[in-house]
Amino acid sequence: MRELQLGDIIDDYCIKCKRLTNHSVVSILNAQPAKVRCRTCYHEHDYRHEQPPPSRRDLKKQALFREVLSTIAPEATSAEGKKPRARGKKSAGP
Ligand SMILES: [Zn+2]
Missing domain, CATH: 1.20.5 (Single alpha-helices involved in coiled-coils or other helix-helix interfaces)
Known part of the structure; x- marks a missing residue:
């Protein structure tokens, strides 16, 4: 498994789009995405581990x-x- 890097595109749940969308990683903590930005609406939020609220x-x-x-x-x-x-x-x- 390769290391996660800033700007990587990962799937996550966007509360604005109300669905799983492509997100780019904007912050990394302990080799885990900490903050991501939705590639559809550019809403930035904590990484939700693809879990809807x-x-x-x-x-x-x-x-x-x-x-x-x-x-x-x-x-x-x-x-x-x-x-x-x-x-x-x-x-x-x-
Ligand atoms: Zn979105």
Whole structure:
């Protein structure tokens, strides 16, 4: 495998073009492309290892999932925390 050089053309995912496009390497770190520039729209960005970003739908799903978790988790923890305290107060009465 030959060494990567500045200006080399590699495939990467362009978030502007929303697809895999040819990119030229503009920065190299540890023999890996660090920054690349899309050859189609000239948008410069960090090398993404050809991975597209999570879609908006996935982000929405994650947000929904977190919302559900936050509604379930606090109830479970607060209900368990209240029980022993309520007992102690009652026995302290008349
Ligand atoms: Zn592009």
